[in-house]
Amino acid sequence: MTITAVARDLAPTGTLRASVNLGNPVLAQGSPDAPAGVTVDLAREIAARLGVPVEFQCFDAARKSYEAMATGAADLCFLAVDPAREAEVAFTAPYVHIEGVYAVPAGSELRTAADVDRAGVRVGVKQGSAYDLFLTRTLREATVVRGSDGVDAFHAEKLEVAAGIRQPLTAHVTARPELRLLEPAFMTIRQAVGTTRDRAEPTVRFLRETVAELTASGFVAQALSRSGQNPDLTAPTPDKTSADVG
DSSP states (O other), rough: OOHHHEEEEEEEESSSSEEEEEETTTEEEEEEEEEEEEHHHHHHHHHHHHHEEEEEESSHHHHHHHEEEEEETTTTEEEOOHHHHHHTEEEOOOOOEEEEEEEETTTTTTOOOGGSTTOEEEEETTTTTTTHHHHHOOOOSSSEEESHHHHHHHTTTSSSSEEEEHHHHHHHTTTOOTEEEEEEEEEEEEEEEEEEETHHHHHHHHHHHHHHHHHHTTTTHHHHHHSSSSSGGOOOOGGGGOOOOO
């Protein structure tokens, strides 16, 4: 299958439509009119290799970005790998690893992440996020409370725990001395590039090989640095990939 055929399969409109989640500040920043960040750089590079223009469809939540892909409104997505999504999305290997962490009131009796899963504990999450999907599967005693923003739900409903991505949740806690983080992280969020499973096998292989090359070459680390993020968030190469922390 030639690169032209891959381009026709992946971008049937002649433009690569990339679904970007501006709700994840590690991966994307800016505005819908002028998005930036590692996901935007990856989409532009993939489009350039295909010889087609790129169009960004920006959303404020991962679930909306996923829905754009699932309904055919977008050709490419940048989401965390999760079993609930893999039925519809063919993912590459991860290009970035982000940690999911908890925050609690400073006086909480919860001391570590392992203490959270107990009766009577309510955990605020962003609906449809990777950590919502993960905690819904793994928590046995604690209750997941979903909102448009997990931290907002935590404050509004006076919940026991807030769950979120380490970087923005750390910034939130730093500004509020009445809160503290629980360590260690409760999960590793494996961010990858995806497309729908009805794409041809050579198309999916092209995406996987391209993302693997861009991760190994330093492209991803450089894109993270340019957007003010820690380049160490770059996912390890496959032989060094660490398992999720549960």
